[in-house]
Amino acid sequence: MAADSTHKLKARLPRGLSDRGAAEIALSRTMLEQIRTVYELYGFEAVETPAIEYTEALGKFLPDHDRPHEGVFSFQDDDEQWLSLRYDLTAPLARYVAENFDRLPKPYRSYRYGWVFRNEKPGPGRFRQFMQFDADTVGAASVAADAEICMMAADTMERLGIARGSYAIKVNNRKVLDGVLAGIGLGGRDKAHQRLTVLRAIDKLDRLGPEGVRALLGAGRKDESGDFTKGAGLAKEQIELVIKYVLTRRSRTGGVKSAIEALGKRALSFISAIDNSPAGIPAGDNAQTLASLRSEFGLNPTANEGLDELQQIAELAGAAEYKEDRIVIDPSVVRGLEYYTGPVYETELTFEVKDDDGRPVRFGAVAGGGRYDGLIARFRGEPVPATGFSIGVSRLMAALRHLGKGEEKPAAGPVVVTVFDKDRVADYQRMVMQLRDAGIRAELYLGDGRMGPQLKYADKRGAPCVVIQGGDEHARGEVQIKDLIEGAKAAEAIASHKEWRETRPAQFSVPETKFVEAVREVLARHGIDHH
RNA sequence: GCAGCUGUAGCUCAGUUGGUUAGAGCGCCUGACUGUGGAUCAGGAGGUCGGUGGUUCAAGUCCACCCAGCUGUACCA
Known part of the structure; x- marks a missing residue:
């Protein structure tokens, strides 16, 4: 290309990707180090897998036809096999465990972090390349493994300087969801599509509120731009049951005194103060939530099984003094519609983050996970129980950076x-x-x-x-x-x-x-x- | 993907009902100040007004299409 001064190359970054400067790298390094410290303390060991895997290993999205599934960056190798950039760290872990199954101790407890890639529309806290930090326990069917991960998630948030009450580890169980849906006549293979629509609607409770979810469960919903989303088409009684289920969690609202405290470390010091804006803390009484769920939906055997598991998690956590101000049962948590089989959890920040123009920014969950007993079986033919979770480091960091109100103190120079x-x-x-x-x-x-x-x-x-x-x-x-x-x-x-x-x-x-x-x-x- | 809004200097923006050579603040560079970062003052560089086509004697301004960004929404393994 000729260096023509009238047609010089425009230097530009592809969207959804970002360059990082010294201050950001320092913050990232500190965060990774703090997460790692907690994971190590819990006995997890490090493992690393590459950013590229065979597409087929990553999931069910084989590049059929001529083009690979959108959302995944894929390309063909010399031998025409499809390769993809990983879009999470769980599927590659499943591949690794399956491939090295015989020599790994079981249960196998490992952690890893790295860049993952998704080719989708970027937004605040959503990138096309971002960092995750995962921990997983493979080969343990006990819900003690799930309870431990929830506790570790709480410890990690606090280690990162996010004060108790400013985050919530929300727990639910896929079996309860399945049972409730079966209870309103949405069981069975032929209702799979409708079930999915209902789950998606439930997942939007935080964002749209009960009325929005109601609309999505019924005929549909029109958003503020005038766009219309088709609903699940449920009858009134069905809708009210689902809403009742979803709202079972007793939430209360309170002010957040100081969301970020004792950040101490210099790399985090640019995060000065945050608004004392009141935020909804998804607190509640786990025992009460469970009792209500049981009396309403306990007749369904699947739901009941899920409730038993939730109860165990709550009891294990409670016995270790992890109360509802950290780990809270929330029936509206859906998560990962595909491979989760039992307990699911996600971590949310409960304080409001505002952008430069003072508008609230919605970041969504900063961490999430659950039990995926079927994932490794894809490679081995025998079921291997596994549970784990993933911190969206990039998203979490974006949220924390927004709190800093833009002022970043660069580290001292030479x-x-x-x-x-x-x-x-x-x-x-x-x-x-x-x-x-x-x-x-x-x-x-x-x-x-x-x-x-x-x-x-x-x-x-x-x-x-x-x-x-x-x-x-x-x-x-x-x-x-x-x-x-x-x-x-x-x-x-x-x-x-x-x-x-x-x-x-x-x-x-x-x-x-x-x-x-x-x-x-x-x-x-x-x-x-x-x- | 769908919908709404927005694209003017590195950044934040102004630009009258279409009318000479498109402006300001901040930032950047130079000098006042030949051995010293700041402040002040003076000067300077930097724009195919997102792109293409159209209407017009005349387009930053009006129209069409395209591109990009933001917000919402959908999807999210």
């Missing part, structure tokens, strides 16, 4: 050693090395320019201080150290440029032999880490 005299670059380089040997981030100014541009550069880099040695200092065996942070403060009181330059605020001279020590003191004064 100490910049300026080049005063071009003939003495070697000397300056040696000073840089002395700083580095002392464990201090440092760099030589590598650009061209006089002192002005060099200091401007240091300022832009967030350098805590610069080192200057001109001819005069050199002759005296001294170096100048300029504290840029202190200097910026002093500048507020200085009005004239002349005075500004002559006073040289926050700048001092030290003997050459002591300059590393002096730099170290400046860093310590500003609380900047170094070895």
Whole structure:
């Protein structure tokens, strides 16, 4: 392509993807580290699989016809086999476990994180490439495994600095849903499509409210843009039963005092304060919820089985002091319409997040999971019970970033050693090395320019201080150290440029032999880490 | 995918009922200030007005189609 100045290439990022800068990477690294710490504490071990799998291994979406299923990034290998970028970490884990089944300890407890890809419409907290962090227990049929994962989810949120009450681990069971639907005459193979429509409607309770769900269960619903969604076409009594079921959870509303507390870590420090906006906390009384569900729907054996499991989870969690302010039974949780077979859970943030224009932003669940006893069986022919969950790190991070109201404090930059005299670059380089040997981030100014541009550069880099040695200092065996942070403060009181330059605020001279020590003191004064 | 709204400088926006050479603030660069980041002042660079076609003597402005973004909705393994 010719470098034609009138038709230059437009630099642009494909939508749904994002570049990340230093501050974001630092935050991400901290979050991953904190999640990992909790998972390790629970005894899970690390495992990693590649981003690409055979398409057939990822699910039922084989690229039939000529083109692969939309939503998945797929391509053909040399041998014409279809490959796809993974769209979650669960299907690849199932492949890995099935392939290495004989040598893995059972139950096999593992965690992994990585990028996953979905080719769908992006939105707030929805990306085409995003990071997930999963933990799974394979080979344990006991609901104790599910209960443990719910507790771990709660621990993880708190470890990430999200205060109790500002998140909720909501639990439900697919068997209860199935039982309830069978109870209103939606059992059986021929009603599968209608069942799906009902489940989708239930899933929208948070977003549309009971009235919206009612409409979707009946004739249909018209949204605010005038678009119409066809409903499930249920009769009045059926609708009321489903609504009754969905609203069984006793929710109460309360204010969130401080959603984010004790973030401590510097990488998270840009998250300043959040609104004290009241938010609905999906609290409730699990025992009451269960009792109501049982009296209404317990006659159905499938539902009853699911309720037993939910009860065990609630009891196990409760015995470990994980009460309803953390883990709450919520009949409206549907999740993963396809492969979940028993308990399902999702984590929601209960505080409101607003965008730059002050409008509320809906992020949806930041983590989710459940029991998928059938997934590994696809590879092995024998049922292998498994349960796990996944944190949407990218979405969670997007939500937390929105709380920061845009102000991101970049991490401190390196100490910049300026080049005063071009003939003495070697000397300056040696000073840089002395700083580095002392464990201090440092760099030589590598650009061209006089002192002005060099200091401007240091300022832009967030350098805590610069080192200057001109001819005069050199002759005296001294170096100048300029504290840029202190200097910026002093500048507020200085009005004239002349005075500004002559006073040289926050700048001092030290003997050459002591300059590393002096730099170290400046860093310590500003609380900047170094070895 | 469907629907609504929006596209003017790097960013936020103004631009009269269609009328000379399309503006402002912020940001960026240069200088005042030849050994010093800020502030102030002066100057400068930066636009095929999202694209294409049409109506008109004349289009940033009106019309059609396309593209992109935002919001809602659908789908989401």
